[in-house]
Amino acid sequence: MTATSVTPAFAVGDTVEILRSQNTKDTTYNGTEAEITGFSAKGWLKLKCHDGKAATLKPDWVSLKQSAPVETEAEVDEVEASAVVAETDGDVAQAAEVVIAAEPTTDEVQSKTPPEPEVATEDKSIGYFKFSCNSVLFAKTIAQVRRVIRTMSIHPILSNVKITADAESRRVEMVGFDLSLGVITSFLASEVPVGGSYTISVSILSDILSQLPEGTITLERNESSPKAKLTTTNGVFEISGIDAYDFPALPIPTTNVTTLKVTSKLLRVGCDSTLYAASTDQTKMVLCGVHMVFSPEGKFEIAATDGHRLALYRADLNSASGITTDQHLTVPARSLQEVERYLAKDEAMVEIGYEVNNNSGPSIVQFKLEEATIVTRLLxxxxxxxxxxxxxxxxREIWVERLPLIGSIGRLAVLAALKTYLVKISVESKKITLYSEDDDTGSGTEAIPAEVSGEDIKIAFNIKYISEALKSIATQEVAIKVNGPATPVICTPLNGYDIVALIMPVQLRS
Structure with a gap:
């Protein structure tokens, strides 16, 4: 590859200000001054930073602060006189080195300058990287990140996945972010000869990977092309991307951070018991979230409501929380659904961290799991x-087997009127009778054995609400507690977790 001419705007000895560094994770030198010590064959500036460390940056990544002073004739004569004195003292070799260092010839510079590689060799440089890995592992990891990326975002880079390869650890990190919810996950590559970052269209990359057979693949991007190159056993794909330094940083809590820990099992049961009741109507704002409360006594509860029903789960953390007052976090249901996907091992710990603000409540929360880190804005x-x-x-209280009741409701739902979508329940001694009817489709009736305490009653429910409430309780038997046909009804497990599923019945006309 032919060498690029050095930009005439800079010279050795000039002082420049670093506008941005190659590594987006390390902005230590951004805004600081450095001295130009030389140029690479491609025209990149070789810099000496304030702490003595060296860096190589593109000319458009710095701005000129002060030009190197031009040597006067007197200064030149003084240098020559010093060389003569050194020769007189018998140190001819040292004087020769001074002259050569002061005024190198073009041929000598070219002979001593090593050829520049096609790909930048500095780890974590912007835009240039190369790694090899298993295709199935790569496809699985990128599918996890794809769930949070909006492919039709108004910001093109947010439709991309940010990929960062680390040459030292051989880990490949992938980040998806939609300015509200972000996911960071990684895997171990088989080889990372060049570390760096780049962003690539997540839909294109994921669709290609999902259809590849298992085997070793290589993803790289170098100076010779603005596109990333995916090399497989049978072919080569070039995919457009955007430099990673334009990718917005995730708002990870860093100051005044409060950290709470819960087991994976506890959080999974809480999500399973409540997420279904969160509102999907974006105009209801805070009701689109799931409310989490941590108390100084080590109590934990999680609740969701859409205004028609309520789901609540309570548990003990069995560990010191380290807080002095109740902590309230309203997490978007969509974000908590993403957290739930990673809750695999029951005894694994989930670290929940958020920044404490004296003027207002926390606005960002981070979930650190074994396989991913999820960052989301709170409602x-x-x-x-x-x-x-x-x-x-x-x-009144009814004890009934849960699965037979769910089955009966599902069968009667086939005949329920589309407008009302109701199931009517008649509570009698030793049994409950369910029935549904519609003038167009027909009617149906089923009876289920039950233990009943209290007087007989007739009550009606929205089929969706009663069915989802029963499915959220993972026990063999449930207790249905009723006061009247127009008052809240709750379903709770028998001999199980502390779960409350509250639904409002539908009032029937006489």
Whole structure:
């Protein structure tokens, strides 16, 4: 490759200000001054930073602060006189070295300058990297990141996945971010000869990888092309991308951070028990989130409501929380669904960290899991006082097997009227009778054995609400507690977790 001519705007000895460094994770030298000590064959500037460390940057990554002083004739004569004195003292070799260092010839510079490689060799340089890995492992990891990336984002770079390869650890890190929710995950590559960062279209890369057979593949990007090159066993793909320094940094909590820990099992049960009840109506704002509360006594609860139903889970953390007051976090349901995907091992610990602000509540929360780190913005606003909605006493209580009840509701749903989508339940001694009817489709009735405490009653529910409430309780039997046909009804497990599923019945006309 032919050498690029040196930019005439700079000279050895000039002082420049570093606008940005090659490594987006290390901005230590951004805005600081450095001295030009030479030029690479491609025209890049070789710099000496304030702490003595060397760096090589593109000319457009710095700005000129001060030109090197031009030597006067007197200064030149003084240098020559010094050389003569050195020769007189018998140190001819040392004087010769001084002259050569002061005024090198063009041929000597070319003979001593090593040829520049096609790919930048500095680890973590912007845009240039190369690594090899297993295709199935790469496809699995990028599929996890793809879930949070909006492919039709108004910012083109947010439709890309940021890929960073580390030559020392051989880890390849991938980041997806939509300015609200971010996911960081990584895997171990088989080889990383060149470390660096770049962003690539996640949809194109993921679609190609998902259809590749298992084997070793190589992804690289170098100066010879603005595109990344994916080399497989049978072919080569070139994919467009954008330099990584334009990718927005994830708002990871760094100052005044409070850290809480829960087990993977506890958080998974909490998500399974509540996520279904969060609102999907974006106009309801805070109700689109799941509310988490941590108390100084080591109590934990998580709740969700959409205004028609409520789901609540309570548990003990079994560890000191280290907080002095109740901590409230309203996490977007979409973000918590992403966290739930990584909750595999029951005993694994999940680290929840957020910044404490004296003027307002936390705005960012980070979930550190074994296989990923998830960062999300919290929802603002006061969450409803849901504990006040749960009745303290009930006039009637029904103990019934959960799965047979879910099955009956599902079969009767086939005949339910599309407009009302109701199932009616008649509670009698030793049984409950479910029925549904519609003038167009027909009607159906099923009876299920049950233990009933209290007077008989007829009550109706939205099929979706009662079905999802029962499915969120993973026990063989459930207790359904009722006061009247127009008051809140709750479903709780028998001999299981502390779960409350509250639904409002539908009032029937006489």
């Amino acid at each position: 603002e606003g006061e969450y409803p006082k849901y504990n006040a909605l749960i009745p303290k006493k009930f006039q």
